[in-house]
Amino acid sequence: MNINLNKQSSEPLYIQIFEQLKELIQQGVLPEDYKLPTIRAFANRLDVNNVTIVNAYKLLEDNKLVYKKVGSGTYVLPMVEKLNISNAISDDREEQEYDYNGEDGYIDFATASPDPRLFPMKDFKQAINEVIERDGGKAFMYHDSRGYLPLRSSIADYLSVKAIEVGAEDIYIISGAQQGIDIIAKALLTNGDYVFVESPTYTGAAAVFKSRGARIVEIPLQNDGPDMKELEKLLQVIKPKFMYIMPSFQNPTGCSYSERKKKHLMLLCKKYKLLVVEDDYSGDLSYTEKPAIPLKTYDKSDSVIYIKSFSKIFMPGLRVAFLVIPENIKKTIASAKHMTDLSTSGFMQRVLDLYLNRNILDEHIKYMKKEYSVRYFEAVRAVKKYLRGALFNQPNGGLNLWIKLPESVNSSDLYELCKKNKVLITTGTLFLKGQEGEQYIRLSFAAVDVPDITRGIAVIGNAIEEIKKSNRLGDA
Amino acid sequence: MNINLNKQSSEPLYIQIFEQLKELIQQGVLPEDYKLPTIRAFANRLDVNNVTIVNAYKLLEDNKLVYKKVGSGTYVLPMVEKLNISNAISDDREEQEYDYNGEDGYIDFATASPDPRLFPMKDFKQAINEVIERDGGKAFMYHDSRGYLPLRSSIADYLSVKAIEVGAEDIYIISGAQQGIDIIAKALLTNGDYVFVESPTYTGAAAVFKSRGARIVEIPLQNDGPDMKELEKLLQVIKPKFMYIMPSFQNPTGCSYSERKKKHLMLLCKKYKLLVVEDDYSGDLSYTEKPAIPLKTYDKSDSVIYIKSFSKIFMPGLRVAFLVIPENIKKTIASAKHMTDLSTSGFMQRVLDLYLNRNILDEHIKYMKKEYSVRYFEAVRAVKKYLRGALFNQPNGGLNLWIKLPESVNSSDLYELCKKNKVLITTGTLFLKGQEGEQYIRLSFAAVDVPDITRGIAVIGNAIEEIKKSNRLGDA
Known part of the structure; x- marks a missing residue:
């Protein structure tokens, strides 16, 4: 040295x-x-x-x-400070989903997958058949790595409604948001690079950054967005390759960035040449009059990579999502996508394009929002009623409630006891290390219907009481 | 030091x-x-x-x-010795395919994509609709990262016909062979690791290894497989993480490994604990009585990762392929796949499963083989007739001819002149660096019908004569 x-x-x-x-x-x-x-x-x-x-x-x-x-x-300090990366593989978008899937009488608050009964199968089948009739074998050729051009144009139109002004040439089609994260990591990260993330964050993203040898720095999340003081302090000494965030109905906390913080963040982007990766995984699902406005809408300095998946509102099995890419990294991203899988299924891209053009998707999003908002308000009501001593913010959107347990209750114990009673939850330890993680659970209500939401949360409430009681007995 | x-x-x-x-x-x-x-x-x-x-x-x-x-x-020595990695992005599975696509009057010997007119659209449409009727929304849920279990079982049955004895638990579904290569690299390679490849090889694979920081060592390819002496000499001093090969109708040379060399390679695997990645990208397409036997068939020591795509015989846009994985690396591969894109489209997996079970795919492969063999023999005839002074081996299978040009003709010049005359070829410089690459061209006949094969190769022949003549004039 x-x-x-x-x-x-x-x-x-x-x-x-x-x-x-x-x-x-x-x-x-x-x-x-x-x-x-x-x-x-x-x-x-x-x-x-x-x-x-x-x-x-x-x-x-x-x-x-x-x-x-x-x-x-x-x-x-190791690259990863507090994140429980090794658990990423058993995160929400994971195997456990397929084991139960609402079968075997389990009430599943762990999966963040939408309820398949809500999928628009009739319309979708028609669109599929139309594409086959219209395009024949061409629909099953290799497609351009960047995506099927008409779909990219349709998405540009769709984004202009959200006041995001981009062209087809700024949009790249990918096979799901997770692939987007993987491609960005591949394109931009090398060993020892810094990445900023929210704390807590989606560990499936952090695991990808870590696998590229990145050092992960966590920025504490407050109710209205990141701790901006802490963020600027860090930016003064570290130049991260990018900052990965979910500004609308964040996973797992459900919190959304305030307009003030979004604007502040854009100022920091300019001042420190900070690149932001915005994962807009459930921004469409606002249950109030106020829609969630993506950070990308505020981006005048081409500093935001925007990732949008339709998996939470449409069909996750479609495996079609998209990126909006700043000009100066387009080539790198295209090359990383090409190395990853040559291209995304052209057939699915063509079907999705038909959807977007006919506003079937828009109609469907409205329908899903209505269905989910009923589930959301029921979940909130039931948590207030049954989970005594628990604390939570009401996100008014998205698919999760992030709940702080009463002091004497440990999320791992609660998980085991609930599972015995055929209710599945996600423990905070998937998002936060050690004792801090043990204080939280995440409830996802996307795959559970209303009567089961009430029944399931009542079961969780009973389990909490039981643990409290046995702890009191143990203390005595 | x-x-x-x-x-x-x-x-x-x-x-x-x-x-x-x-x-x-x-x-x-x-x-x-x-x-x-x-x-x-x-x-x-x-x-x-x-x-x-x-x-x-x-x-x-x-x-x-x-x-x-x-x-x-x-x-x-740098990690990559002779490979022309920077060109990988413009390799055969690349953009240029989409620019022409048989339209605009181009005869395209550059694309290795199958002719979409040969796709079984009627059967396929029926299978799609059957899956939607049968499975409804479930077909569009997230699927297990390792793949849809019934498809994995069907593939195990399909492989037993090739005398590859594996179970569903050994098979992982991926989104195309390129993704398989990417996942293997992600799971097994870190900075500074060695990877052995054939020389010449598919640069789209080499680029992925290089992007993981691997040092690439090229093993010269002979007509019947790798130079085994050279290979063993290298194995004595270097322990590569794996060796990436295409033993049947190799890309670009078309050559296949002899039985003797396959057995010898398996002995080396045991002796040096060598892991082999076998990319069986066109092994189904043998145009003689003798089928191509995969290296995996000889693998008694669980030393071969087998990658199989249906892209060359079925529909590349399907983006479904599979890996057969040795026991001791299953967990690592599963985790790398999950990080890459969570899972492959379950819908397409279900459709392919229906296909395999009904032997529609088998029938289709027979049909494609017949169609392609007619093209192959016509291409061989035309090259013999029109490309005077050119040298080539007859692979009797696959989709490419690898042709050594007459001494005075440079493949880049030939490419330009042919393009002017609306014929597209691939230059050897995509596979070999510098002057060696300039001596070769690759002709892929998959996307060209018989009359165009004859016409196109005649155009190439004329271009060669023209270049020869202008070179002679230049010399005089």
């Missing part, structure tokens, strides 16, 4: 040390959990005061580059 | 130096194009004879770990 100090410089010595260590850590020269020299040894070596080293280390710690172990020393 | 010599050891000093340098290069401690110390300086430093260093460097060179620049020194 080579540190060169300029004692004639007007820059304080502790800043010089901080800057050089920061560089070494960011470049991966000092690896994860590397022990920095002791204060005294380092001060001697560099011929400076102990206090200078103390200040430099303090600054590194403030900037989430190192951590302290009491009585042991100062260490380089 | 730390080299520790044991002068008491029975192992010669030059071997000790070689082994330690090899390790440093393979671990990436010595980066690409790193200049090794001069002979004299290194000998002095290690206190050995100059000849010891010369011998160690020679061994490194033989093993493709370093290269010499005359008058300059010895350098670490």
Whole structure:
């Protein structure tokens, strides 16, 4: 480790040390959990005061580059700080969905998949047959890596309704939002790069970034968006490749960014040349008069990659989603998509295009919103009634409730007890590490019908009471 | 660079130096194009004879770990030696396909896509509608990351006909062969790993390995398979993560491995714990009595990952293919697939399953084989007649002819002249770097009907004569 100090410089010595260590850590020269020299040894070596080293280390710690172990020393912070990445594989979009699927009498608040009974099968079948009649074998050829051009145009039109002004040339078709995240990671990340995420976040995204060797920095999420002070403080010292966020009905918290914070974020994008990846996974599902406005709508500096899947409102099995891509990274993204799978199913793209053009999809979204809002308000009512001592915000949109359990109740215990009673929930440990995760559960109501929502939440309520009681007995 | 010599050891000093340098290069401690110390300086430093260093460097060179620049020194060989990776994005499965598509009067020998007029649209439409009737919305839910179980069982049955004995649990469904390559790379490769490939090879695969930071080592391809001596020599010094090959009607050369070489390769797999990735992209298309037998059929040691796409015989736009996965890497592959796109379209999996079960696909393959063999024999006849001075092997299968041009003709010039005359070909420079690539062209006859094959190859023949003539005039 080579540190060169300029004692004639007007820059304080502790800043010089901080800057050089920061560089070494960011470049991966000092690896994860590397022990920095002791204060005294380092001060001697560099011929400076102990206090200078103390200040430099303090600054590194403030900037989430190192951590302290009491009585042991100062260490380089691992790329992933608190995220429970290893659990990503058992996250919401996961296997467990297929095991139960509403069969076997389970009430499933764990899956975020929509209820298949709500799919517009009749219209869809007709669209499929029309495409086959119209296009014949051509529909089953390889398609352009970037997507079927007419669909890209239709999506541009669809976005202009949301006041997102882009052209077909800015839109790339992908096979689902997860593939979008994977392609962005492939195109932009190399070993040791920084990525900012919300805390808590969707671990299925964080796992992808981590697999590319990225260092993940979590920005605490407040009710109206990220902690902006914390974000700017970090931006002053770290240049992340991008920040991955869900500004509308975030997963898992359900919270949405305020207009003020969206505007503030766009200012930071300009000031720090920050690239933002906006995963708009359920922005269509607002249950109040106020629609959710994507961050992309505010983007005048071409700083936002927008990912939109139809999986939550239409059919996840379609595997068609899209990206809106800033000009300067188009080539890289196209090449990464081509390497990933050459192209997305052209047939499904053609069917979706027919849908968009006839406004069948729009009608369907209205229908889904109505169905889901009934489920949402029932879930809210039931949680208030049955989950005594639980805390939650009402997101007024999306598909999840993020619930803080009463103090004495642990989400893992609750999960087990509910499962025994044929109710499935998601524990907070999938999103937050350790004890913090144990305080939360996520309830997804997309796949559960109204009577089961009431019944299921009552079962959770009973389970909470039972755990409370046995804890009291244990304490006594 | 730390080299520790044991002068008491029975192992010669030059071997000790070689082994330690090899390790440093393979671990990436010595980066690409790193200049090794001069002979004299290194000998002095290690206190050995100059000849010891010369011998160690020679061994490194033989093993493709370093290269010499005359008058300059010895350098670490870059990961990719000769492959023209930057061209991968304009490879055969690429954009240019969509630009012409048989329209505008172009005769297209560049695309390896099948002719859409041969797709079984009537049967396929019926299968689609049957699946919608039978499964309703369930067909459009998320599916298990590993694939739809009934399809995996059907594929296991289909493989037993090829004498590949595997169960549904060994089979994972993917969205096309390219995605299979991408997932394998993601699951198995990290920075600095070695991958062996055939030379020439499909650059779309090599580009994926390279993007994971792998060092690519090319094994020369002979008419009956890889140069086995070269392969074993390399295996003695390098442990690659896997070897990527196309043993049946290879792309671009069309050559197939002999039975002897397949068996030999399986012995090497056992001896060196070598993992092989077999891309069986057109093994179904043999135009003689003798079917192509996959390498996987010979695999008794669970050493072969088998990738099979239906894109060349069925419909590339289906985006359904499968992997057969050795036991010890199943978990890693499943997790990589999940991170990539959660799952492949369940709807298409269900339709393909119906196909396999009714033997409609088998009938269709027979039909495609007949159609393609007529095109193949016509292409062979026309090349013999019109391309005077060109050399080529007759692969008797697959979809490509790999043709060595007469000495004075350059493939880039030929490409330009043919394009002017509305005939598209693929230059060898997409598969081999520099002058070697300029000696070859690849003709794919999958998308061209018989009269156009004759007409198109006559045009190429005329272009060759024209170039020869202008070269002679230039020389005079």
